[in-house]
Amino acid sequence: MKVKPLVGVSACLLGRNVRYDGESKLTPHISDSLGSAVEFLPICPEVEFGLGVPREAVQLVDSQNGVRLQTLDFCRDETERMTEWANKRLDDLAGLPLCGFVFKSRSPSCALRGLDVFDSSGEIVRSDASGIFARMFLERFPDIPVEDEDRLADPTARDSFISRVKK
8 A cells, every 4th residue: 555645734724623713724625635645744833832722813913023923812922932832843743754734824823925914003014924833844844845725726736736745
């Protein structure tokens, strides 16, 4: 029996109820179409670093100390906890035969691109950020193929991703 390539995935995309509102973002073109070709390793950075379900939503906020991961209602800065957890998790992932990763778009922890960053009054100051975990993943593993669920809705992009993770 041939072993399927191991691909990390934002856990909410597989139907896990890990989002801030206690819901999932089950995405059939990920769980079913891609799932038939790969073995998934579900990861939810926000839950794994200690935020509960349900929880206060988080967003990226521009500050004097750079872009920070901050809770929406109580403005708690969770950047250090996220970064510390991510460094340890990335060390763990380095020991696995990880062949790719599918990230949740528009997530403050997992977005690959195009994420809004807010100022302290809640206004969008730019829309070009990556989520904290995704950015750290890309820095640590620049040669591992990555995509988000939006791009993988396109069958051609999905087939290309599968080809890249099987190399």
